[in-house]
Amino acid sequence: MAGRVLRWTCRFVLGGLFLYAGFTKLFPPEHRFLFEMTVSAYRLLPEWGVIGVARLLPWLEMALGLVLMLGWVQRYVAAFVALLLGFFIVVMSITYARGVEVNCGCFGFGEAVSPLTLARDSALLLMAVYLAVSAWRRPSAPAAAS
Amino acid sequence: MKALERIAAFLGLALLASLPLAAQGPSAPAPGPEARQRCWGVDPNAPVLIEVYSDFMCSHCRTLYLETMRQVLADYASQGKVCVAYREFPLPNNKHSRPAARYAVAASRLGAQKWVQVMDALYYYQSEWTQNGELEPVMAKALSEKELEQVRGWMKDPKLEAWIDRDVAEGKRRGVGSTPTLFITANGRTEKVVGAVQYGILRRYLENLLARR
Numbered sequence: 001m002a003g004r005v006l007r008w009t010c011r012f013v014l015g016g017l018f019l020y021a022g023f024t025k026l027f028p029p030e031h032r033f034l035f036e037m038t039v040s041a042y043r044l045l046p047e048w049g050v051i052g053v054a055r056l057l058p059w060l061e062m063a064l065g066l067v068l069m070l071g072w073v074q075r076y077v078a079a080f081v082a083l084l085l086g087f088f089i090v091v092m093s094i095t096y097a098r099g100v101e102v103n104c105g106c107f108g109f110g111e112a113v114s115p116l117t118l119a120r121d122s123a124l125l126l127m128a129v130y131l132a133v134s135a136w137r138r139p140s141a142p143a144a145a146s
Numbered sequence: 147m148k149a150l151e152r153i154a155a156f157l158g159l160a161l162l163a164s165l166p167l168a169a170q171g172p173s174a175p176a177p178g179p180e181a182r183q184r185c186w187g188v189d190p191n192a193p194v195l196i197e198v199y200s201d202f203m204c205s206h207c208r209t210l211y212l213e214t215m216r217q218v219l220a221d222y223a224s225q226g227k228v229c230v231a232y233r234e235f236p237l238p239n240n241k242h243s244r245p246a247a248r249y250a251v252a253a254s255r256l257g258a259q260k261w262v263q264v265m266d267a268l269y270y271y272q273s274e275w276t277q278n279g280e281l282e283p284v285m286a287k288a289l290s291e292k293e294l295e296q297v298r299g300w301m302k303d304p305k306l307e308a309w310i311d312r313d314v315a316e317g318k319r320r321g322v323g324s325t326p327t328l329f330i331t332a333n334g335r336t337e338k339v340v341g342a343v344q345y346g347i348l349r350r351y352l353e354n355l356l357a358r359r
Contacts, residue, residue: 030351030355033351036347037339037348040348041339051347101324101327102340102341103339109338112340
C-alpha cells in the first residue's frame with residue numbers, strides 16, 4: 001500500500017512538473033524564443049543545434065509528463081525520464097563548473113543555475129529512478145494476468 | 147484505493163487546467179526612466195530597448211559584446227529599431243573592473259563612435275590589461291592623445307563613481323546576480339536573459355518582437 005502511494009506520488013509530481021516545464025517554454029509563443037536564448041547561453045551548441053533543441057525539448061517534456069501521469073508503458077517512460085534528468089544534471093554541472101552564468105531554463109525563465117537547482121533536479125532524478133526500478137521489478141500487466 | 151485514484155486524477159486535471167495561468171509568468175523589473183536617455187542608437191524611442199549589465203573583466207561579457215552586441219549595434223541600433231544601453235556592473239572580486247568602467251563612462255562623453263572604440267579595445271585586449279590593471283595603453287589604442295587627455299581629466303570627476311554606483315544599485319534592485327545580464331523591453335513587457343547569447347538567436351527574438359509591434 002505504502003509503495004503504491006509513493007509510486008503514485010512520484011508519477012504525479014514528476015509528470016506534472018514535466019508537463020508544466022514543457023508548457024512554460026511553449027506558451028505564450030514568445031517564450032519559444034526566450035527558451036532558444038536560454039539554450040544558446042549554455043554555449044554548448046551551434047545555432048542550428050540550439051534551435052533544434054529549443055523546438056523539440058518542450059514537446060518531449062510535455063509528452064513524457066502526460067504519459068507518466070497516465071501511467072502508460074511506465075517502465076520505459078520512467079527510465080527515459082531518469083536518463084533525461086541525468087543528462088540535464090550533467091549539462092548544468094559542467095556549465096556551472098565552467099563558470100558560465102546562465103538561466104536554468106527548467107520551469108519558465110529567470111532562475112539561474114545554482115547548487116539549489118542541481119539539488120532539486122537530483123531529487124527529481126531519484127524519484128524517476130525509483131519509479132523505473134519499481135516498474136521493472138513488478139511483473140508487466142499481461143504476465144501478471146497469465 | 148479507488149478514492150486515491152480519483153483524488154490523483156482530480157489533481158492531474160486541476161494541474162492541466164492551471165497551466166495557461168502559470169505559463170505567462172511575471173515580467174522582469176521594468177527599466178528606470180533614464181534608460182532610454184542613455185541608449186546607443188539613432189532612436190532613443192526605438193521599439194526595443196536592450197539593457198546590458200556587464201563587467202569588463204568577465205569573459206562572457208567579452209563574448210557577448212564582441213560576438214553579439216556589436217552586430218546588434220550595427221544591424222539594429224544604427225537603423226533605429228533597437229536602443230542599446232550598457233550599464234556598469236563591476237563585480238566586487240574583479241579589482242580592475244571598476245577603473246575600466248570609469249574609463250568607459252568617461253569615454254562615452256566623447257560620443258557614440260569613441261565609446262564603441264573604447265569598448266572594442268577594453269574587451270578585445272581584455273586578457274592583457276586584466277593581468278596588471280594597466281588600462282592607459284589600451285585606451286591609447288582607441289583614442290588620440292588629445293582625446294585621452296580629455297578622458298584623463300574626466301576620470302577625476304566624482305560623478306563617474308556616482309554613475310557606476312547608480313548602475314550597480316539599479317542592477318541589484320532588478321535582481322542582477324551575474325554578468326552579463328540583459329533586460330529586453332518591448333511591447334510593454336521586460337524579459338531578463340542571463341548569459342552570452344549567440345547573435346543569430348538574439349536576432350530571431352528581435353525580429354519576432356519587431357514583427358509583433
